[in-house]
Amino acid sequence: SQQGEEDPQALSIQEGENATMNCSYKTSINNLQWYRQNSGRGLVHLILIRSNEREKHSGRLRVTLDTSKKSSSLLITASRAADTASYFCATDGKYGNKLVFGAGTILRVKS
């Protein structure tokens, strides 16, 4: 069953603005990951943050993890039209490599 919930469900911003997406989960995890999916395509791994990490950066991406609140956020800075996609968080926990995905956030960046 899905254990991750994300908000907002949809986000529309102007190019250049920052986009923040949140994810909550229910059980203990080893790591939390964020993936991106362009419409009708497979998923692409963006970033992984381990349960003992609080913040991680990769290019224009910044991920935070609060294990006490069982939540994570993904920040995309200086967004571009090409960032338009669906973004999913995924957790492993006791499942190891078997990831459980959140509901996803549909991001639209308008140029």
Added chain:
Amino acid sequence: GAVVSQHPSWVICKSGTSVKIECRSLDFQATTMFWYRQFPKQSLMLMATSNEGSKATYEQGVEKDKFLINHASLTLSTLTVTSAHPEDSSFYICSAPPGVDLGNTGELFFGEGSRLTVL
């Protein structure tokens, strides 16, 4: 990064027929592959874990006789939707962890997905 190839990318079939979807790891060995199903504007739902050389492990509520999984080699897993019906129409996506030889980081590499439409 590691590449997972999925074929076909889309298929249309008549109700009652069977459809096979292939998932290949192109540049690494995958002892485990995962099959997900995704309905429009929804998230991915794990259907089953495909294990090389042994039976697949199905998630609760997934009919094993309906969705046959065969992991014949370290680079190939197949999902066969048997006696497909319109309600089986969906986007099916496979994925694989990179494995020890690529430094098992916990991330998954995904195929491009297969869109099945059953008429």
